[in-house]
Amino acid sequence: xxxxxxxxxxxxxxxxxxxxxxxxxxxxxxxxxxxxxxxxxxxxxxxxxxxxxxxxxxxxxxxxxxxxxxxxxxxxxxxxxxxxxxxxxxxxxxxxxxxxxxxxxxxxxxxxxxxxxxxxxxxxxxxxxxxxxxxxxxxxxxxxxxxxxxxxxxxxxxxxxxxxxxxxxxxxxxxxxxxxx
Numbered sequence: 001x002x003x004x005x006x007x008x009x010x011x012x013x014x015x016x017x018x019x020x021x022x023x024x025x026x027x028x029x030x031x032x033x034x035x036x037x038x039x040x041x042x043x044x045x046x047x048x049x050x051x052x053x054x055x056x057x058x059x060x061x062x063x064x065x066x067x068x069x070x071x072x073x074x075x076x077x078x079x080x081x082x083x084x085x086x087x088x089x090x091x092x093x094x095x096x097x098x099x100x101x102x103x104x105x106x107x108x109x110x111x112x113x114x115x116x117x118x119x120x121x122x123x124x125x126x127x128x129x130x131x132x133x134x135x136x137x138x139x140x141x142x143x144x145x146x147x148x149x150x151x152x153x154x155x156x157x158x159x160x161x162x163x164x165x166x167x168x169x170x171x172x173x174x175x176x177x178x179x180x181x
Contacts, residue, residue, distance in 0.1 A: 001033065001034045001035070001080045001081065001181070002034070002035045002037070002078055002079045002080050002081075003025070003028060003034055003035065003036045003037070003079060003080065003081045003082075003083065003181075004037050004038075004039075004075045004076060004078075004079035004081070004082045004083070005021060005025060005036060005037070005038040005039070005082075005083040005084075005085070006038075006039050006041055006072070006082070006083070006084045006085070006097070006100065007021055007038070007039075007040055007041065007084070007085040007086070008040075008041040008042060008084070008085065008086045008093070008094045008096035008097035008100065009042070009085070009086060009087050009094060009096075010042050010094070010096070011087070012040070012042070014163070015087070015122075016087065016122035016156065016163060016164040016165075017085040017086055017087050017120055017121060017122040017156075017164075018085055019122075019163075019164045019165050020085065020120050020122060020154070020156060020164050020170060020171075020174045021083060021085035021120045021174075023171055023174035023175060023178065024083065024118075024120065024154075024174045024175075024177050024178040025038065025083070025178065026178065027174070027175045027177070027178020027179050027181075028178045028181045030178075031178070031179065031181050034181060037075055037079070039071075039072065039075070041096045041097060041100055042096050044067075044068040044071075044072075045067040045068050046067055046068055046069055046072075046096070046099050046100050046103060047063075047065040047067045047069070047103075048099055048102070049063075049099070049102040049103050049105060049106070052064075055105065055106030056105070056106070062106055062107075063103065063106040069100075069103050069106070069107075072100065072103075073106075073107040073111065076107060076111050076112065076115070077107075077108075077111040079115065080115070080116070081115070081116050081117075081118065081181075082115055082116070082117045082118070082148075083117075083118045083119075083120065084097060084117065084118070084119050084120070085119075085120040085121070085122075086119075086120075086121055087121070087122055087123055088121050088122065088123030088124075088125065088129070088131050088132060088135065088155075089123075090131070091129075091130060091131035091134050091135075092131065092134065092135060092138075093121070093135055101142060104142070104146060109146045109147055110147075112146040112147050112148040113146075113147040113148070114147065114148070114149070115147075115148045115149070116148065116149050116151045117139070117143055117148050117149065117150050117151065118150075118151055118152035118153075118154070118177070119135070119136075119139055119150070119152065119153050119154070120152075120154045120156075120174075121135060121153075121154065121155045121156065122155075122156045122157075122164060123155075123156070123157060124157070124158060124160040124161070125157060126157045126158065127155045127156070127157045129157075132155045135155075136150075136153045136155075139153070152177055154173065154174065154177060156170045156173075
């Protein structure tokens with residue numbers, strides 16, 4: 001299985017969401033038989049979608065912008081599973097991940113068809129916070145639209161008072177997700 005991991009936190013190396021993603025990926029690697037490709041979206045150049053429609057024209061070769069999205073699109077097309085990790089910012093995913101997802105519109109939806117998407121979130125608010133629900137609902141709508149399946153939605157809380165790397169409960173939950181592979 002090929003697994004693509006996209007993470008989008010500017011708080012490296014102290015990123016709670018990236019730490020939890022790494023715990024999941026380490027467990028997947030321990031299971032074996034999987035190829036994992038991980039991209040730090042904050043180190044990549046991803047232009048903002050301007051909704052010009054060029055990418056959806058019948059004769060189009062994709063978005064006109066010259067950036068790193070073709071690399072991500074190729075990896076999406078080759079992946080069986082896609083993991084995304086982001087902190088919860090203002091009731092939403094980070095702007096970096098949101099910008100990447102906006103550009104999904106320019107990728108042939110056939111690249112996503114039948115793929116499984118997993119989302120890992122970390123934030124200070126408790127998981128009952130409206131933001132987590134809004135993100136989950138939005139991601140479900142995105143997945144429905146592009147023909148993918150939202151399988152795992154792993155939201156963690158209180159990461160400022162107890163960082164993920166010191167939270168045995170979160171680590172155990174992340175390991176359980178990884179072991180399912």
